[in-house]
Amino acid sequence: MDIEKIAQYSSTQQPICVKNDTIEDALFEKYGVNRGLRDINGKGVLTGLTKISKIVSFTTGPENKPVPCPGELWYRGYNVKTLIGELGPHEYGFERTAYLLLFGDRPTESQLIEFQAILDECRCLPTNFTRDVIMKAPSHDIMNSITRSVLTLASYDEDSTTSTVENSLRQCIQLIAQYPMLSVYSYHAYNHYENDESMYIHRPRKGKSAAENFLLMLRPDQKFTELEAKVLDVALMLHMEHGGGNNSTFTTRVVTSSGSDTYSAMAAAMSSLKGPRHGGANIKVVQMMDDIKSHISDWEDRDAIKAYLMKILNKEAFDNSGLIYGMGHAVYSMSDPREEVLNGYVEALAKEKGMERDYILYKNVEELAPEAIAETRKIFKGVSPNVDFYSGLLYKILDIPEELYTPLFATARIVGWSAHRIEELVCMNKIIRPAYKSVMKEIE
Numbered sequence: 535m536d537i538e539k540i541a542q543y544s545s546t547q548q549p550i551c552v553k554n555d556t557i558e559d560a561l562f563e564k565y566g567v568n569r570g571l572r573d574i575n576g577k578g579v580l581t582g583l584t585k586i587s588k589i590v591s592f593t594t595g596p597e598n599k600p601v602p603c604p605g606e607l608w609y610r611g612y613n614v615k616t617l618i619g620e621l622g623p624h625e626y627g628f629e630r631t632a633y634l635l636l637f638g639d640r641p642t643e644s645q646l647i648e649f650q651a652i653l654d655e656c657r658c659l660p661t662n663f664t665r666d667v668i669m670k671a672p673s674h675d676i677m678n679s680i681t682r683s684v685l686t687l688a689s690y691d692e693d694s695t696t697s698t699v700e701n702s703l704r705q706c707i708q709l710i711a712q713y714p715m716l717s718v719y720s721y722h723a724y725n726h727y728e729n730d731e732s733m734y735i736h737r738p739r740k741g742k743s744a745a746e747n748f749l750l751m752l753r754p755d756q757k758f759t760e761l762e763a764k765v766l767d768v769a770l771m772l773h774m775e776h777g778g779g780n781n782s783t784f785t786t787r788v789v790t791s792s793g794s795d796t797y798s799a800m801a802a803a804m805s806s807l808k809g810p811r812h813g814g815a816n817i818k819v820v821q822m823m824d825d826i827k828s829h830i831s832d833w834e835d836r837d838a839i840k841a842y843l844m845k846i847l848n849k850e851a852f853d854n855s856g857l858i859y860g861m862g863h864a865v866y867s868m869s870d871p872r873e874e875v876l877n878g879y880v881e882a883l884a885k886e887k888g889m890e891r892d893y894i895l896y897k898n899v900e901e902l903a904p905e906a907i908a909e910t911r912k913i914f915k916g917v918s919p920n921v922d923f924y925s926g927l928l929y930k931i932l933d934i935p936e937e938l939y940t941p942l943f944a945t946a947r948i949v950g951w952s953a954h955r956i957e958e959l960v961c962m963n964k965i966i967r968p969a970y971k972s973v974m975k976e977i978e
Contacts, residue, residue: 557973565971576864578779581966582787586610586635586953589777591866603865605874607627609775609952610634618768618875626743626762626767628946629653635775635953636703642818654740656711657747664719664735667708672723676941677808679720681801684709688797695795699959705796706952713948714744717941718751724937743767748804748945751935757915761886762932765879769928770963772872772921773943775950777865782806782813786951803951804944813947816926818862820936823896823927825852833895836902843899858903860923872921880924880931887931896927 562569571579588608595601607614609631617634621627633641633649641649667686673679687709688694693701721734726733735753738747745767749758776783785806789799807813829851830838845851846858863870884893904917929939 550933552670553874561973565973567971572864578864581784581968582778582962584778584954584957585638586950586957587775587777589779589865590824591868595620604869605863605866606869607772607776610638610640612640614772615871615875618771619689626745626763627771628744628767630772631774632949635949636706636956650741652707653711653744656708657715657740657835659712659715660687663687663690668716668719669723669727672720672727674728674937675725675808676717676720676724676937677804677813677944678712679724680716680941680944681804681808683716683720684797684801684804686713688795691797694797697790697793697795699956702796702955702959703952706948706955710948710952711798713945714738714748714751717938717945718748720941721752721935721938725935744945745770748942749932752938753788765883765928768879769876769925770942770946772875773925773946775947775953778950778954779865780812780960781809782947783950783954786954787958787962788966790955790964793963796955799955800951803948807944808940809948809958813943815859815920815922816929816943817936819922819941820926820930822846822852822859822929823892823899826899833891834898836898839895839898840902840906843903844910847906847910850858858907860919860926861903861907862917863920866918866920869918870920873924874920876924876928880928883928883931889931892927892931896924 561567565847566654568579571581573579585611588606589607590608591603592600593603600684609617612634617631618627629650630641630646633646662684663686667683668679671679671682691705694705715738722735723731725731732754734751736751736756738751743763746758746763749763749766750756771825778784782803786799786803810818826839826842829832829842832838842851843858847856880896881893885892900919900923903919907917926939929936931941934942
């Protein structure tokens with residue numbers, strides 16, 4: 535059977551499924567259906583309640599009309615800027631923020647010590663797992679490799695399918711601890727077998743933070759500066775959770791609501807996050823900036839930069855998509871608080887690593903892109919840089935391979951997924967089942 539020929543066959547030479555699955559825009563308007571569960575302003579359709587986090591992008595103005603405001607991100611009642619700002623110069627926030635999101639309260643000193651000890655004990659994999667699973671079929675798609683590993687870990691869990699709160703919490707904490715290992719080891723296996731490079735399998739160290747362990751497992755010499763670990767720790771905190779309405783978190787709750795197990799829910803979330811519209815945006819930012827560098831010699835020439843940005847918007851440059859990546863957000867209007875926090879840390883790291891010129895270029899694009907977009911697009915809400923704009927530069931300065939950008943996102947976001955899985959188990963007792971209006975034509 536020639537499947538390819540069947541798929542392409544039709545009287546118009548258009549694939550049959552494309553012709554028959556196309557739904558006219560007018561029907562979406564007729565039945566009041568918002569594509570992507572979002573209205574024209576990008577606001578999501580309300581599908582649930584949560585106590586885990588909150589995003590603020592508008593305030594209420596005269597006549598109860600929404601007024602754009604600087605963006606805010608809150609975890610369990612605490613502004614994320616406050617959580618980061620309260621950290622001491624030698625303190626890391628990943629573990630204490632993970633505790634906050636999972637349990638709803640900030641940990642006491644003794645609770646934090648106990649939680650860190652539990653994570654230390656969980657930072658291991660089953661005997662021969664690295665050899666038999668991670669190294670067995672390495673791939674440049676590290677997200678797929680991690681997803682396979684997550685599902686395989688279920689086979690090593692004697693109580694893998696019990697979806698009680700207690701058992702799910704145990705599984706979530708184990709996966710939170712294991713994700714840096716799954717990510718880095720999957721990359722090293724791919725880099726060795728596919729790129730013929732040396733392989734390094736460094737064990738995580740007890741007493742080290744998630745950020746420190748990620749860097750020491752990734753780097754051949756296991757060395758890093760305190761600033762490098764600190765900036766990566768902040769990035770992980772900022773990526774942990776985002777209001778509950780994002781695609782991968784919604785996926786977690788949908789799968790959880792069906793009664794499925796923790797491993798399946800996390801694997802489904804991984805499959806969602808790996809989509810380029812969700813977790814891969816910072817890679818496109820880095821590629822776009824490299825393209826700009828190749829066409830503009832003076833990275834401080836704002837006129838030349840803006841002219842090239844206009845070419846990008848007019849689909850005459852870079853990938854001809856007409857998009858300036860890293861600009862705008864589905865929820866935020868005036869500013870993305872995660873970008874605001876990351877910006878300052880990236881500037882400090884760029885100075886430490888002698889990459890000030892790169893930072894200057896990013897800063898110029900950050901300021902000029904909204905102007906260019908406003909001149910060429912009809913804007914329904916403000917346009918500002920999002921967290922992906924600087925996170926890619928951060929990872930590049932840290933010499934983290936592009937293949938690990940999205941897995942690093944997952945290493946942080948699994949905390950949020952876990953919190954939402956637990957909340958779904960605690961307070962929801964119905965399977966999530968949305969409705970679709972049929973616009974099918976009845977033939978007989």
